[in-house]
Amino acid sequence: MANSGKAKLVMLGLAALLMVLGVAFSVAAIASPSWQVVHLLEYQSTHYHGLWIDCARTVKKGIANGVDYSNVGERHCTYKFDYSPGMLDNPNARFTSNDPFVDNGPEAENSRHREWQDFQIAYMVVIPLTVICGMIAVFFSLCACAKAAFVLIFTITALIAAMLTFGVVMSFFLISHSAERRFVKGVTGQYEQEMGQAFHFELLSELFFMLSFCCGMIVLKCFMDYSDDSNSRTMARETPKIKQSSSKKLKKEELGLLPVPTYEEAFPNITDASGYLIKDQMRTASRSNTLDSTYQGSQITSTTESQQLIGAETIV
Incomplete structure (x- = not known):
């Protein structure tokens, strides 16, 4: 019984640690602007597109005196809520002209990502919900040694967080692979946007939530086995012991x-x-x-x- 109690504590600690890691990566994913990244070689710049923030950075590479060099500038960011709805009715209007260097320039590409998309608003609601579920799960994991009901609540909240995160990961994967979101048109060619580190943060968060849910299920099973053993021992202790005679007949x-x-x-x-x-x-x-x-x-x-x-x- 002592060994089962220690194993239960170890599994609870591991489940709480995994839940904390999942919450941390979810916060990092929503704060990062790197959900999609595109390298515009002809403009020597890299653009980062997030849920509520977009950033650009100058990246110059070349050869000087027979030596390769790389000059990475500072990252400049703009917030989507800096623009009023009236300014975003037609974000491409100010960059529409007959000059391809203007219509397909880096500023025009940034302008196309300044307006809010429906999926971005949905993610801004769903991801904080997963963080709240994770914090509730961590709170109940601190009390899970007392009652099995707390372990059950922890397991349910971990499952909810894992399901919400799975919905975010799968939906963004499908949306980012659509033609209008995947490719960016330049002057001399088209560039493909890649999955940024924010998407991988969310993917890791999903993994940690699922592992935490599995640990919660194991702890819940240990509680159920311990309860069954306790009940059987109680029944055996309360049941009177009946001895039989040599002829197997009761007196x-x-x-x-x-x-x-x-x-x-x-x-x-x-x-x-x-x-x-x-x-x-x-x-x-x-x-x-x-x-x-x-x-x-x-x-x-x-x-x-x-x-x-x-x-x-x-x-x-």
Whole structure:
């Protein structure tokens, strides 16, 4: 029992640690702008597109004096909520012209990502819900050693967080692989947007939530086994032990049963209509029956002896 208690504590600690890691990676995913990353080589810049923030960074690579060099500039970010709805009715209007360097430039590409998308708003709601579920699960994991109900709540909240995170990961994977979200048109060619580190953070969060849920299921199973063992031990302790005799038959004394009294002992002073004790009547009837059986036995014996004598005389 001590070993099972230690194993239960270890599994609870592991489940709580995995849940904390899942919550941390979910927070990092929603805070990071790197859900999609595109490298625009002709403009020597890299763009990062997140749920609520977009960033750009200048990346210059070349050869100077026969040596490769790479110059990475600072990252400049803009927030999606910096623009009013009126400015985002047609975000491409200010960059529409007959000049391909303007229509397909990096500023135009940034402008196309400044408006809120429906899936981004949904993720801004769902991911905080997963964080809340994870925090609730961590709180109940601290009390899970006391009652199995707390382990059940922990397991349910871990499952909810895992399901919500799985929905975010799968839906974003499908949306990011659509043509309008996957490819960015440049002046001389098209560039493919890659999955950024924020998506991988969310993927790791899903993995940790699922592992935490599995640990919660194992702890819940340990609680159920321990409860069954306790109930069986209690029943065995409360059930009286019955010994059997050598002939495998139970005696009344071993069963704890009282001897059954006779009719005379139970009703010693019951009389009939004439006032005569029924006890005396039963005793008289018993004596008469005994005398009758004795007389009949003597008659049978005398008859048998006479028959034997007659048979002997006949033989002689």
